[in-house]
Amino acid sequence: MISADDDRCMACMALRGGAAVCPHCGFDEAQAERSPRHLPLRTLLAGRYLVGRVLGVGGFGITYLAWDRTLDNRRAIKEYFPDDAAQRADGITVGARSRATRGLYDEGLESFLAEARMLEKFQDEPGIVQVRDFFPGNGTGYLVMGYLEGRTVKSLLEERNGRFEYTTALTLLLPVMDALQKVHAAGLLHRDISPDNLMITLNRQVRLLDFGAAKSLVSDRTRTMASVFKKGYTPYEQYLEDARLTPATDVYALAATMYRMLTGQVPPGAIERHLNDALQPPPALGIAMPPAASAALMQALSVRPEHRFPDVRSFRDALLAAGTPAAPPAAVPAPAPPVPPLPSPPPPAPPRRWPRGLVWGGAGAALAAGAALAWFVAGSRTPALTAIDLPAEIVVGRPATLRLSFEDRDGDLDRIEFQSREGTWKLNTQDLTQRFAGQRSGSLELRLTARSPERARVEATIVDRAGHRSSREFSIVSVRPPASPPVLERVDAPRSAVAGQSFSTRAVFSDPDGDVRRLVVRPLDGTGNFPAAELSGEQRQGSVAYSIRVGAPGRYRYAFQLEDATGERSNVVQIEVEITAAAGSPGGGAPGLRR
Incomplete structure (x- = not known):
């Protein structure tokens, strides 16, 4: 009798029922291309993780889809594999490419595992892809992350005529800013923030991906190995050999991402701007946003780091203090109509056809065919939940934060109701009349603690005093704690x-x-x-x-x-x-x- 591991499809991790070609995604393992740079399909890591197809390749490593045989879940595993310093000798083992790169490779591996250990502390933070495990092996290191399904901001921008309205862009980025504040407080920088590293999951959560370029704030190691440069998003000091990087480095990349979301244009490269700065503020391009918010954005995009906001909190506070945008000038064309809402999160079943329905995971780009994002429609008097942020998985017994962001043009909010659609979760109605009186936007945070593993669906309904209401569903996935001996x-x-x-x-x-x-x-x-x-x-x-x-x-x-x-x-x-x-x-x- 064929074992479950042997029957599992290495492209979607569903059971094939003995078929040679996966009936769920169409993957034919016998015809799959092999690369000597990648781990072979079905490699078993740490006696627990069954390695599947490659999800993405970056300058610092290779990310694979994997199956966690202990918890019966899909994972995304990043293998430390610096492009310009590593090689795979026997199909499995990784090592330095030469004696000249051995020192860089070893230092990078040590840093990779140390920073993975630090990132594991943020596994319950809603704005960051969750680190579930990390370990050395095969001469390199591995970072195990929660597997996410959704779409990157980059892919959504390509669908929306290249830009978002200001309110939508700000709503998307606020949870990312909150997460970055905590990452910076722990002594880490991301160094690779861009639209392709921001994912919107099927639960409409926004997550910052790919910490493969993460760097300690106190590290004095060289940055010559597999340095990360993305023209338009990389700040000037990151190109320099001996420059000291600070949270202002991530502030620049975050602001460049916001500029791209608003204007549809990537800012000119920082090196070019250092010589001749021709960057125009968004309102000069016909973008409707508060003047104070435009000024804050341009300050965050200053070429010299000392002229920017010193940290993400300062940038965030300046944007929130700017208020809502004024009506767009008549000459500005109306924005593209909102795309259809995301479908309800699916039950725990294998994904649809692959490669037509391509799903990328954890530390790479993400695309789920037919899925899109629906946000608040300007002009409506009905209040709206603009974002619901919750970790993709919460561990039983460990508190997690549920953040509900909302908008209401009348400022007459009354309450948020919850109704269980599937599972055992019972959430109490939250009164908004006093805490958010007169406010047109804001967010409410609740602490959740799961008592048992399950996959649940909950409908949240926001209601104003006139009786206008709108609803959104979200999923709560709770899992058993990983086995951790005392x-x-x-x-x-x-x-x-x-x-x-x-x-x-x-x-x-x-x-x-x-x-x-x-x-x-x-x-x-x-x-x-x-x-x-x-x-x-x-x-x-x-x-x-x-x-x-x-x-x-x-x-x-x-x-x-x-x-x-x-x-x-x-x-x-x-x-x-x-x-x-x-x-x-x-x-x-x-x-x-x-x-």
């Missing part, structure tokens, strides 16, 4: 103790899941009664006290180990204690325990 960091114990008396030990631990349930102690010399110490509640860091009494003098060794609620066990820590005879006592007796 770590026994150390055991504190005395070097010696007196026979017949108890001595105390303390086991210090950490556990990402917070589900440590017992401490097991085993004597490595002699016998004795050593019951497990039971723990309760959620503890991600803590310690367990454990008392031992030994009756006979001698040298005794003990092994300590933790177990969590899923049966995962920690590393073993051994201690050795010398038991001496009590003064005036001949000694003797069996070892025992008192807890």
Whole structure:
């Protein structure tokens, strides 16, 4: 009987039912092209991830579709493979291309894994593609991300006559700005913000992709390896060998992306602007936007970094303070009509025909045939939910933020109602009358905590005091926490103790899941009664006290180990204690325990 792994299609990860050609996407593995630069199809990484087709190739790495055999989910995996410094020797193993590039390759790999570790902290941040795992292997490193389906801003721009209205562009970029603030606060820069690295998912969430070019703010390593340059989006200082990069570097690329979204034009390259700056503000091109917002955008696009906003928050606050745009001048043609709304998120089934319905993932461009984005239609008195931001997957037991952004031209909002369409989620109606009185736009944040894994659909309805209402659906996908065994960091114990008396030990631990349930102690010399110490509640860091009494003098060794609620066990820590005879006592007796 064929196994599920052997039957799985490497293009869409659906089961083929024994067919040679996938009935879901049309992929014929026997006819697929092979590249010596890419991992072979069906390569198994870390004993868990089954590698499928290539999703995208960049200057820093290769991104693959993969199947997580532990959680039964599709993933996007980025392999560290700097284009100008790496080669694949035996079809699997990656290494430096030459002795001359070995130092750069090794430094880059170390940085890749270190920054992956930092990005994992943002897996519940709605504006960033989620990092689920990372690990070294095959001479290189791998970054496991949540797999996203949707469309890039670049592909949507190509459909909308090349531009968005100001309000739409700002709504799209606000969650990205919020996410960048947190990334910068953690000491990282993105360095590659552009429309093709912004994805709008089927849940209408906006996510910043491809942190392959991410760079530590404090790193002094060379930037000559696989440097990222995108004309029009890369700021002047990023071209320089010894320039210090700051959050203002990402501010420039973010502003250039907004300029492209508003005007349909990519700004001139920063090198050209340094010599002759002919960049025109959007209103000079007939774009309707508040004058103060135009001034903020042009400041963020300053060639010299010291003339820009020093951080994303300052840029964001300046745009929000500018208010809504004035009516467009008569000479400006009406914007393209809004595209149809996205269809309701599909049930967990394989994607439609491939390659006609092309779906790219995590760290690359994304395209889902027939999908589009519907935003607030100017002139309507009906309030609208312009964006719903939630992580593509939330981990059971870990709080996640649901952000609902809205617009209402009358400023008479009343409430947001929720109705479960599928699943067990029950969200309470949110009153908007006091908090958002008179406001024409804003956002509401709710904290959600999943109790069990499921795929749910919820309909949110925004209502004003006149009874006008509009609705949007969104999905909530909750998954089990990845298996993370506890770590026994150390055991504190005395070097010696007196026979017949108890001595105390303390086991210090950490556990990402917070589900440590017992401490097991085993004597490595002699016998004795050593019951497990039971723990309760959620503890991600803590310690367990454990008392031992030994009756006979001698040298005794003990092994300590933790177990969590899923049966995962920690590393073993051994201690050795010398038991001496009590003064005036001949000694003797069996070892025992008192807890």
